Amino acid sequence: MKNNLNIAIIGLGVVGSSLVKIIENNNYVIKDTKINIVGIKANNKNKKRIFDVKKYFWIDDLESLNSLDIDIIIELVGGTDTFVNSIYKYALKRKVSLITANKAQLAEKGDSFFNLFDSNDLYLGFEAAVLGSVPVVNTISKSILPKNITSIYGIFNGTTNYILSQMYFNKISFKESLDLAIKNGFAEQNSSSDLSGKDAAHKLTLLSNLSFGKKFKFKEMSYDGIENIKLIDLNYGLQLGYKLKLLSICEKIGSKFFASVAPCFVKQESLLSNTNFEDNLAIIEGINFVKTSLLGKGAGGYPTASSIISDLMNYISKDYSNVFNTKYDSMLLAKFVDTSSRKRSYYLRFSVQNKVGVLKSIANFFAKKSISIKSIIQLNPYDSNTVPLVIITNLISDKKINEIKKLLKKNSYIKKEISTIRIEDNIG
Structure with missing residues (x-):
């Protein structure tokens, strides 16, 4: 010994x-x-x-x-x-x-x-x-130079991924899926930090610091959760070739960064789409190296404890020179891009009055706001008075879609809730 x-x-x-x-x-x-x-x-x-x-x-x-x-x-x-x-x-x-x-x-x-x-x-x-049993900290700190990383993204919360998987596979509501997660030990009685996206944003903050060699302030990280996700949107997404995930992403755009935790649609054939239940996934992209994917259990006692053992092994081996590969105090603050500079397609679902001329009115509304529509789908009516619509936009910024959502709520033709989900179809 x-x-x-x-x-x-x-x-x-x-x-x-x-x-x-x-x-x-x-x-x-x-x-x-x-x-x-x-x-x-x-x-x-x-x-x-x-x-x-x-x-x-x-x-x-x-x-x-x-x-x-x-x-x-x-x-x-x-x-x-x-x-x-x-x-x-x-x-x-x-x-x-x-x-x-x-x-x-x-x-x-x-x-x-x-x-x-x-x-x-x-x-x-x-x-x-960070990600339970997934060795992402060791991988980044020991194997990849921060200056070579252009983005890190993935599924950083096992509780929400488990809930969404239950909704998909068992066709049950958010509330039923949450109850099942609590029963099976994948969610706490008070899971507000998980459900709101805050837990994933904590992890994204740490991984962004590590990946880019910059100081990311948690209070400046944008995050949204899955509390308002409806089974109907998951089903419509599947019909369009997408699956919904709580996606954490930080990417370098010029000398600044875009960072977000939000429910997003991803392509059904992607690795992101096929990461289910309590599994976590981190995907690292960069210059001079092939895209690296790390998959593993993101929740549970033994998977997380195994990462503590990994840190103990680092200590025993004296393999723990500064994890950031530089003096933390010397790292500069990360600067964020304006939300209008990054554009993606968006999924919108809302209901309109079942009367002649409404569709034309909606199309004119989007045209006047200079928003190009990729597709518009009229779904089976809820009743004789309302018709649900799904619109997929062409590229649009987060800032613009939030403005549109506020204006749509004031439109007399619009009934019930308005659901907006970002589509990330170029990753995963």
């Missing part, structure tokens, strides 16, 4: 408990190094878990760690509250490295912590914070 590595695990939810079991199942040895779990902590000491809590020293508070010899703290609490901040500050004070699965903390407050851990020559591992 070469070495001993002393770790403290703070947070014993699904991921933390799975990590303990993996270490136990490997007889506490990783890469010829003895892993000593010198302390554990969670909110509830008496909660039943998948391992014997009594085998380990229970950490009542961070100060009780002072008497312990620790190499790494593993933070699996989540969130950005005062206690989480205190864990990072304690690690810096003790001069010990830290591994985390907390994408919110790093995306929202990483500016200070990345720099502090870097300047103190401490490891801050976050593979598990």
